[in-house]
Amino acid sequence: MEPIVWEWANFLVRWLHVITAIAWIGSSFYFIHLDLSLRRREGLAEGAAGEAWQIHGGGFYHMVKYMVAPAELPEKLTWFKWESYATWLSGFCLLAVLYYHGANLFLIDPEVLNLPWWGAILISLGALGLGWHVYDRMCKSPLGKDDTKLALAGFVFLVAVAWGLSHVFSGRAAMLHVGALIGTIMSANVFRLIIPNQRKAVAAMMAGEVPDPALGKAAKQRSLHNNYLTLPVVFLMISNHYPLAFGTRYSWVIVAVVLVVGAAIRHFFNSKHAGKPAPWWTWGVAAAGMVAIVALSTVGPKDSVAASPASADFAQVEEIVTSRCSMCHAASPVWEGIAAPPRGVRLDSAEEIRRHAGPIRSWAVLSNAMPPGNVTQITPEERQVLAAWTDQLPR
Structure with missing residues (x-):
């Protein structure tokens, strides 16, 4: 009976994770699109950064964004946070059900590193916690003042993590853990910075004070990171179903290429939403990246030998x-x-x-x-x- 219970637990938690991820990604993409499509005009309320008109479901919507806060706080305020929290919690449950419960089968590869099951789980937990801490320190360091330098440093950090985990876990688990780390970073951005900064802004207004504009600026930076990381994390989280992604010699290089491809595609759509000239070159980068990924996957596993027999009985x-x-x-x-x-x-x-x-x-x-x-x-x-x-x- 126990295998059946764990099989259904895997299925139901995976279902929940997919549902919550759709909700989170959908709302994230929507608000990035809304933010980039805002336009200024004469006559907007004081403190308003821009407005956007939209039509959906047979009706018109008039959206106005305040860079800091409106003059008066509305009685009803909708917070967007539970999609993020539910996605991370369900994802962690799925990690426990599949990789921690089946550590000897899915998490550990003795030919990579012969770990006890408890040691592998501790490394997994440590990688997620330490990875978030390193990223957060980077954002709060002088690097955080330059978005380009911060993005390059973050890219190098994630590729280094991918390389390191490929020498600790099975190929399947290593690639999925890079995705889990990115998901942890994204959700922690919401839990540790975006929502707290919004709460501080609301508290300042209720006290009759003007909220600090730096709170909104920091939250927007983390939100933009989440936006550019969304496509890579989806690839990494479904990679465990595709052996040519995780089970080949250069899987960590594939992670690096996926980060570039995902960022290029998001840059195209972000530019379009902002009304800027379409950067069509990004699709060339994405196509070249996918060709590189296919080529890397044909190299074969790292334990392959030089020659194979001409025929096999x-x-x-x-x-x-x-x-x-x-x-x-x-x-x-x-x-x-x-x-x-x-x-x-x-x-x-x-x-x-x-x-x-x-x-x-x-x-x-x-x-x-x-x-x-x-x-x-x-x-x-x-x-x-x-x-x-x-x-x-x-x-």
Whole structure:
């Protein structure tokens, strides 16, 4: 019964995480668009930075933004924070259900670093907490006064984290943890700075004081960071389903390229929303980045050997797959904690092995995603036998 309970916990928490993430990303994109589309005109109220007219759902909306605060605080004020908090909390629950509960299968790869399960979990928690602290210190340092320098420093920091985690966790867990760190930074920006600064502004108004403009400026900087990080974090969080992203030799370089691609795409739309000339060059950067990612994914896993046999007998292939894969990929898996064959893929017969030749190539030849954490200790030479066999098959 326990594997079934954890399987449904995984599904339901993942569902909740997707729902809350949609709500958070949607509201974030909307307010960035609104902020950039504001236009000044004569006759606006004192302190108003601009206005925007919008139409939706059969009605017109008139939006006005105050750079600091309006002269009088309205009786009803809507706060946008729970989308962020719920996304992080559900994401952390999903991390615990999938990676902490299944640490020996998904979090740890003994060939990368042979960690005890508790040690891997402590490193995971430390990476999230320390990562946020380093980012926050960077923003509050002199670097924070120059957005360009801060962005470059943040990029170098995240790439360094990706490289470091690739030497600690399994490829799947390393890439997902970079996404989890970015998600933690984004949510902590809301919880630790954006909302507190807004509360300070409201408290100042209620005390009859003029709010400090620096509060809004700092909050806007963090909000802009969240906006540019959104596309990369979505890529990283779904990467665990795609072995050519996380299970290859240069997965940390792929993270670096994704950060650039995501930022380029957001820059295009932010410029369009602001009414500036469309920077079409950003799509060239994005396209070149995706070509680079595909090329990097073809290099293969880091444990690949120099040469593979010219051909492979299917009896060899069947023996390798049966001994290394079928304990999970069977009608009745014998691996503890797995109630059904992952993704519905069975590899417990010659017919099923031939039918899944394509996924075998992606998950065990072009990447080292399977077996997860190499728990069955498949060798580089065995992967090359699988490579030779899949090379012989018609595409």
